[in-house]
Amino acid sequence: MTIQAEPDRRVDIIARLKARLGHGHGAETRLIETILEDLHFATHASMTEIARRAEVSEPTVTRLARALGFQTTREMKVHMAQALAIGGAYLRPGGSVGPGQHHDGNEIISAVCGRAHAALDLISVALASIDIAALGKTLAEAQQILIYGTGGSSSMAATELHNRLFRLGLNSCAYADPQLQRMSASVVTDRSVIVAFSISGRIRSVTDAVVIGKQYGAHTLAITVPGSPLAEMVDDFVPFHFQEDGNLYKPSSSRYALLAVLDILAMSTAETLGPPVLERLRRVRQSLATTEITDPLHPIGD
Secondary structure, three states, X not given: OOOOOOOOOOOOHHHHXXXXXXXXXXXHHHHHHHHHHOHHHHHHOOHHHHHHHHOOOHHHHHHHHHHOOOOOHHHHHHHHHHHHHHHHHHHOOOOOOOOOOOOOHHHHHHHHHHHHHHHHHHHHHHOOOOOHHHHHHHHHOOOEEEEEEOOHHHHHHHHHHHHHHHOOOOOEEEEOOHHHHHHHHOOOOOOEEEEEEEOOOOOHXXXXXXXXXXXXXXXXXXXXXXXXXXXXXXXXXXXXXOOOOOOOOXXXXXXXXXXXXXXXXXXXXXXXHOOHHHHHHHHHHHHOHHHOOOOOOOOOOO
């Protein structure tokens, strides 16, 4: 039995096709345009059907595959299928406006703010059954807090939770680097707490670090999607529910929900620590006196 090798996910066939546009002869250009115009068709159609639609010969399809660095047309189609699965949504303009059109300023404001409110409403419902006070107590009593997050939103959340906790006088550190996540988890104790952010719950370095930390006695807490591998392996779990609207031009609204979760954890921790926190926050504000911010209600920092 022949085993099909897993395609190299680093190969971006769309970029390779676009790079050859304008550099080949007329037949090759028509073929590339046909593929890019309907990648779903090109992925599932036979070579004969692709050649017929592009009005080229079948050998032209074979030559294109080799020019793109593939040994066979079958290998080229495997990478087409991969590109369609991973980034197919980005190959066509999305949203409610047509090509060459744009939302006006008020519509953009409404789209972003409206989805932010929706994300916050959804997460507030998801957290209703969680014992937030207990999680705050766990963090407040930790001798060491290691915070992990890899990738855009999760690494941002990890860094921001560290920013909240060190101001409370807690020994915390955030790690986005996969190797540092694993290494730091290997030196924890039974008085350490690991906080892991992962929207997918499937980032290998984060799950590995949690497993490593658990074997040395660390208490583990995850903010992640229910049912994920990460959710199943931790001591405490905060369900992260989110729903995007499919507008590919707009940044992810789930970031607002993630910020709300970490702020909720930070506030619960601060209230557990009680009045001593106020002296620490006063010192932080005092250290920023040279910034000429004199309003006592201004956020700490700038």
